[in-house]
Amino acid sequence: MLRYKRIPLSDGATSIPALGFGTLIPDPATTKRAVAAALEAGFRHLDCAERYGNEDAVGEAMRDAFAAGTVRRxxxxxxxxxxxTNHRPERVLAAFQASLRRLQVDYVDCYLIHTPFAFQPGDENDPRDEHGEVIYDSGVSLIGTWRALEALVDSGRCRSIGLSDVTLEKLKDVVAVARIKPAVVQVESHPYLPEWELLEFCREHGIVLLAFAALGHGMEPNLLEDPVIKAIAHRVNKTPAQVALAWAAQRGTAFLTTSVTPSRIKENFDLSELPEDAMQQIRDGIKTNIRFNGVIETGVPGFIPRAGPTQGSR
Structure with missing residues (x-):
């Protein structure tokens, strides 16, 4: 069944559930409840980040689920x-270990470079100069950071590594020199931003494309109001969200979706395969092309407010 689909990773030893639950959620208590609801609904893929500021809450939800026997680690x-801010190789291990402690796990299945942009190292997540401009760090290269991630895999506490918010060009640069190839690339992708060229490159190199903003975040133009999506939803007796998510899984990508409402979380997991002609309709019939998040140009995620991770789903 589509909802239980797993995609093999390039290391050959593990696979990633196609259906993932994103954890950029307003506050720790809400995060903990939402993660618990996601695990109960059947999600077995949790996407977290140091920058979201709530790894502790995700860890507590997992700990409780493991202790209750609901699910195994x-x-x-x-x-x-x-x-x-932690791109310098000497900062990577400490950042990784801090995430392990907050998540209360002995290893992570995948560790991603959140964006290819290095910011000024330090404790300020969003370093800015007096003009409000991001302070970047020219003292480190993306390849240098990648080498530090490869060392994490060597240590055995990180099963696979990858990149997030990356362009095809930067991905090619890493793939060309990597000792351990990226297993996962997480980028914004949905029927309004299908990223076919990037997906084809990923397929050729055994990389899983993991789509965030898989439902377009309800931003304008609203993907879930698209006539093609709505017509298919009516025909197959599913919601527009279920159609968009099934499209993502069926075309070979993994995806992330986020909600704090248990009924919506269950809906987002309750997917069924679309007819092949519906898949073709989405590919051929949707002409809108838009990126909702400009993070790949700046390194600043558009769905994380500068004051801290208080809203959104990225």
Missing amino acids: EDVFVTTKLWN
């Missing part, structure tokens, strides 16, 4: 991310 694919 080995059944949950846990991803987290290295933030931009």
Whole structure:
């Protein structure tokens, strides 16, 4: 069944559940409840990040689920991310270990470089100069950071590594020199931003494309109001969200969706395969092309307010 689909990773030893639950959620208490509801609904892939500021809450929810016997650690694919201020190789291990402690796990299944942009190292997540401009760090290269992630895999506490918010060009640069190839690439993708060229490159190199903003975040133009999506939803007796998510899984990508409402979480897990002609309709019939998040140009995620991770789902 589509909802239980897993995609093999390039290391050959593990696979990633196609259906993932994103954890950029307003506050710790809400995060904990939402993660618990996601695990109860059947999600076995949790996407976290140092930058979201709530790894502790995700860890508590997992700990409670493991203790209750609801789910086993080995059944949950846990991803987290290295933030931009920790790109210097000497900072990577400490950042990784801090995430492990907050998540209360002995290893993570996948560790991603949150964006390819290095920010000024330090405790300020969003370093800015007197003009409000981001302070970048020119003292480190993306390849240098990647080498530090490869060392984490060597240590055995990180099963696989990858990149997030990356362009095809930067991905090619890493793939060309990597000793351990990226297993996962997380980017914004949905029927309004299908990223076919990037997906084809990922397929050729055994990389899983993991789509965030898979439902477009309800931003304008609203993907879930698209006539093609709505017509298919009516025909197959599913919601527009279920159609968009099934499209993502069926075309070979994994995806992330986020909600704090248990009924919506269950809906987002309750997917069924679309007819092949519906898949073709989405590919051929949707002409809108838009990126909702400009993070790949700046390194600043558009769905994380500068004051801190208080809203959104990225």
